[in-house]
Amino acid sequence: MSLVDHKHPFELFEKWFGDAKCREADVPEAMSLSSVSPDGKPSSRMVLLKGVDERGFVFYTNCTSRKGQQIQGNSHVALLFHWKSLKRQVRIEGQAVPVTEAEADAYFASRHKDSRIGAWASKQSQPMEGRFEFEKRIAKYAAKYTLGDVPRPEFWSGFRIKPTMIEFWQDRSFRLHERNVYSLQDDGQWEVSTLYP
Template structure:
C-alpha cells in the first residue's frame, strides 16, 4: 500500500475524493475478476424517467470522469438533452461502492480522436457498423454492416465517426461507501464548493 492509499478503516480521514477514488480503483484493478472500471451510468429521458446501464470508465482526474459512446444512442441523446448524469461503481469483492453525479461536458476533439485511435481495429469498425440503440432486423444485418465497413476501411487509418465521442461528468458530489458488520457501514460524501471539497460523514 502506498503512502497515499487509505485502509478500509481510515479512508474516512481523506480530505479530497479524487486521490481516494484512484486508490480504490487501483485496489479493484488488482482484486476484481472482471472489468474493475465498469460503472452503472444513470441518465433521464425527456419525460423524466430514469435510465441506467453499464459503461466503462476510460479516464478520470480533477476535471471529471470520462467515458465514450455513440452520441446517437439512447444514453447519448439523453445526456445531450440534459447535460447531467450520475455513476455508481460497485466492487463486490472489496465491499466498496462509489457514487457520483454532476454536470456533463463533451470531451475535446483531440481527446476523442486519441482514444478512438487507441481502440482495437475491430472496435473502430464496430463504431461505424452499429446504429446503436436502434432496432436491428437480424443478427445477419449487423454482420453484413461490419463486413461492409471492414472492406471500406481495409487499409489505412479508420476515422472517428462524427457522432462518436466522449462525455466527462464533472461531479458536484462523490460518495464513498464501505461495508461493515451489522449494516454499520462507513459512508462519506464530498460536496464540491468552488475549487474545494466539503466532507460530510453520513449515517449508514
C-alpha cells in the first residue's frame, strides 16, 4: 500500500509506530523535540512519546526546564522520530499546548515512585555543583514522601503537540526515497502531497 493511500496521517502513524514497537531495538517512543529560544536560536533534545491520538503527540516535562520555558515563550515546535531498523522517519511540525491538569495528574501517578521523587528533586536544566548535591535533594524528598502518595509538583506537566504538518519518509534503494507530507487545511482536513527525495 502506498503511503498516500492513507487519508489520515494518524492512521499511518499508528501503523508505523506499531511496527517500530515490534522491530526497533531500543526506545521506539523516543523523539527529538526542537524548540526556539526568545532570540530565535533552535534547541533540540530527545523526549519520550507518552500518548498519541487525533488531538496530537504528548510528552511530559519539568515546565521550568529550558524546553519548558522555550515552549511557553514560543509554542511552535518540531518533532522527529527516526526508526533505524525500519529505515523510516516521521517529521512533525505544530503547536504545543498544555495537557489538562487531570491528564498530568493521571500520568504522574502512573510513574514509578522513584521517578516521581526525582521530579521533585531535579532542578531540570539548572547548573549544579556536583552529583552529591542532586543526591541530597533526592534523599530529602524520599524522606518527605516515605509514606503515602507523591503528589505532582505544580511545575511538572505535559504538552500536546497539535500537528499542522506530518511528513512520512521511507528509505528506498539508491536514495530514491519516498516522502509524503500531510498538511492540515483551514477546514480541518488533511491534504497529502508527495515530495521529491
